[in-house]
Amino acid sequence: MSDNTSDDVNAEVADAASTAASATPAPTTPAAPAPVVAPAPTAEPQPSTMEISAAQVRAQSMPKPQGAAAVANPPKIPLAPMKKMQARFNPLADGMVYLVVFLGGTLGTALRYGLSFLVPATAQPLGFWHFFHLPTFIANMCACFIFACLTSYLSQAAWIRKRTRQLVSRGFGMGMCGGFSTLSALAIEELTSLQTSHVLGAVFYLLFSFVCGLIVAAVGAKLGLVITARKTARLAAEALQRQQAQGGSGRHVTVGETVLLNSPNAADSTASTQSADASATAAPAAADVPSAFTGGTPVPAENPNDAPATPTAAPLAPTAPAEPSFEPAPITDEIPLTGDPTTGEAH
Amino acid sequence: MTYLLVCLCGGLGATARFVLNTSIQQTWKRLFPLSTFVINVIATFCAGLAAAAYAQQVVPESTYLLFVTGFLGGFSTFSTAINEMVSLFRNRHFGMATFYLIATIVVPIICVTLGWLVGSTVH
Numbered sequence: 001m002s003d004n005t006s007d008d009v010n011a012e013v014a015d016a017a018s019t020a021a022s023a024t025p026a027p028t029t030p031a032a033p034a035p036v037v038a039p040a041p042t043a044e045p046q047p048s049t050m051e052i053s054a055a056q057v058r059a060q061s062m063p064k065p066q067g068a069a070a071v072a073n074p075p076k077i078p079l080a081p082m083k084k085m086q087a088r089f090n091p092l093a094d095g096m097v098y099l100v101v102f103l104g105g106t107l108g109t110a111l112r113y114g115l116s117f118l119v120p121a122t123a124q125p126l127g128f129w130h131f132f133h134l135p136t137f138i139a140n141m142c143a144c145f146i147f148a149c150l151t152s153y154l155s156q157a158a159w160i161r162k163r164t165r166q167l168v169s170r171g172f173g174m175g176m177c178g179g180f181s182t183l184s185a186l187a188i189e190e191l192t193s194l195q196t197s198h199v200l201g202a203v204f205y206l207l208f209s210f211v212c213g214l215i216v217a218a219v220g221a222k223l224g225l226v227i228t229a230r231k232t233a234r235l236a237a238e239a240l241q242r243q244q245a246q247g248g249s250g251r252h253v254t255v256g257e258t259v260l261l262n263s264p265n266a267a268d269s270t271a272s273t274q275s276a277d278a279s280a281t282a283a284p285a286a287a288d289v290p291s292a293f294t295g296g297t298p299v300p301a302e303n304p305n306d307a308p309a310t311p312t313a314a315p316l317a318p319t320a321p322a323e324p325s326f327e328p329a330p331i332t333d334e335i336p337l338t339g340d341p342t343t344g345e346a347h
Numbered sequence: 348m349t350y351l352l353v354c355l356c357g358g359l360g361a362t363a364r365f366v367l368n369t370s371i372q373q374t375w376k377r378l379f380p381l382s383t384f385v386i387n388v389i390a391t392f393c394a395g396l397a398a399a400a401y402a403q404q405v406v407p408e409s410t411y412l413l414f415v416t417g418f419l420g421g422f423s424t425f426s427t428a429i430n431e432m433v434s435l436f437r438n439r440h441f442g443m444a445t446f447y448l449i450a451t452i453v454v455p456i457i458c459v460t461l462g463w464l465v466g467s468t469v470h
Contacts, residue, residue, distance in 0.1 A: 102358040109356070109360075113420075114350075144430065147430050177426045178361055179360065184391055184459075191398060191459045221430075
């Protein structure tokens with residue numbers, strides 16, 4: 001929306017506020033908001049600065065170390081003996097991870113050992129390529145690609161549960177790919193090549209393995225990131241569509257934000273002057289109007305959780321019409337699960 | 348039957364790698380991926396020993412197959428090392444990545460030779 005139309009919207013807000021002021025017998029200062037709202041077109045509040053970013057929320061909600069824990073090298077307190085036995089404190093006490101790593105290692109070794117039967121042991125029976133061991137090479141390249149793809153995918157896939165990601169990463173990444181690829185067989189092959197003094201073929205095989213492995217792993221990591229980026233974009237688009245289908249303005253309600261609710265008489269006066277389109281932009285613009293008239297600006301209820309809160313506020317409005325009817329955002333209630341593409345917090 | 352045993356030994360090797368990897372990572376907090384490096388050094392040294400023992404007919408082929416192809420194959424890892432290099436490169440730690448790459452190429456060869464020499468002299 002251009003500046004002209006937003007100025008019009010602010011003028012409409014001012015009009016609506018003044019009509020609401022004349023309509024309701026407010027005991028508090030009725031003309032107070034006029035100088036606040038009037039300079040709004042010149043000093044329009046930035047919607048980006050009005051909202052609390054997720055980083056700010058995290059910084060405020062995370063506990064800061066104090067006292068002895070705030071020094072550069074805080075004292076290390078060893079875990080209690082019983083806590084050392086629990087999986088969530090000690091990864092070495094996680095029996096499930098042992099199981100998936102064992103199964104993955106078995107599968108990887110089966111693949112590698114089976115590959116040595118399917119593929120001829122060397123590329124050529126004689127000469128330079130005799131020391132190019134195909135089964136080990138193929139196994140290493142495949143493992144590098146799968147491992148890179150899997151780790152980069154799982155590091156970004158916020159829509160999978162953390163425990164599932166951990167087990168898949170351990171089982172398929174560390175277990176299967178680690179068992180599939182091998183450095184010891186490569187070293188033994190190098191040793192036998194060097195003992196028969198075929199230095200050139202041995203060095204070529206070694207360097208070729210590492211260079212190809214690096215390229216393949218880089219491609220795999222890139223592929224995993226591309227897949228997750230697509231999926232994240234699709235999830236974000238779906239979340240936005242769902243939000244707009246619910247009639248919201250697409251604005252998140254974050255911790256500490258105050259959600260303003262409609263009082264019925266002010267809503268009547270503003271309903272005639274404001275269109276549905278203007279309400280979306282008027283909401284952040286009027287957020288700093290400090291007095292009773294903030295109740296008149298129609299902030300759309302984005303959350304379905306806010307909807308049951310409106311009837312509770314409505315009976316209060318006739319008894320005290322001048323009071324601003326706002327409630328803090330119900331941060332303890334369940335907030336609809338929408339994946340946030342900027343922070344990845346979907347749960 | 349041998350096939351199944353080799354696979355199970357690979358699973359054991361992977362589990363041993365998990366234990367060693369986690370233990371080293373709990374104490375080592377630097378950038379250099381010491382755990383994978385140590386694992387590969389141990390695995391290649393043992394591979395050299397085993398190759399020497401097999402070459403001098405101390406152990407039968409089945410034992411060699413179980414230990415080297417199974418256990419050491421599952422214990423040592425090429426893919427993790429390569430991916431640590433790639434992630435070091437991607438995070439612009441070029442010096443560390445190059446150092447780790449050269450170390451991972453050179454040191455296993457030295458280790459397998461050492462293991463071979465030790466195994467030959469002991470016999």
